[in-house]
Amino acid sequence: MHDCCQGLCCILTNPEERTLLDLLPGRQQERVTRRLMSMANRHQVEIVSMDMWKPYRRAFQTVLPQARIVVDKFHVVRMANEALEKIRKGLRKELKPNQRRTLKGDRKILLKRAHDVSDRERLIMETWTGAFPPALGGLRAQGALLPYLGLYQSAWCRTGSRHLD
Incomplete structure (x- = not known):
């Protein structure tokens, strides 16, 4: 076991x-920097997709200054889902117990993409969005974001149009 x-x-x-290049135990900046320095073709790297952990960012900026840094899809989707969850929890606090029961199981439903929702689940979503306009805004933002990320994931290495500087 690694x-x-x-x-x-x-x-x-x-x-x-x-392809998998390497698995480095731990998350130490020095270890990542050493490994990146050992890459023979490191000057050819154009784009780095990573989480937003600052030591990684510093290592990549030091060793691969020519590379654009983009936030990986997993972490962007996670942040969008966490934002929607925060809205949902805040709104649920305002509900009466019987209203909360009506919306039981709503978390998973609200995190689904629109094309994956059943008729029953769509009704629950409409209950949320009709009663709470902020939930509608959150769902619209998430709905706009996820398809873009699907395209972005497959095309990221060609375009690099979205980056963090």
């Missing part, structure tokens, strides 16, 4: 070729 299985690790991949 050391990474015991805790957090750094996973280095080449998404364009769909």
Whole structure:
């Protein structure tokens, strides 16, 4: 069993070729920097997709200054879902117990994409969005974001049009 299985690790991949480059135990900036420095073709790296952990960012900026840094799809979707969950929880606090029961199971439903929702689930979504306009805004924002990310994931290595500087 690899050391990474015991805790957090750094996973280095080449998404364009769909290959695993390395698994680094731990998340130390120095270890990541050393590994990046050992890459013979590091000057050819154009885009780095990563979480927003600052030591990773510093390592990549130091060793690969030419590369654009983009936030990976997983973390963007997670942040969007967390924002929607915060809206949902805040609104639920205002409900009476019988209203809360009506919306039981709503969390998973609200996080679904519109095309994956059953008729019953759509009714629950409409209850939320009709009663709480902020929920509608959150759902619309999430609905607009997720399809974009689906396209972005498949095209990121070609365009690099969305980056963090």
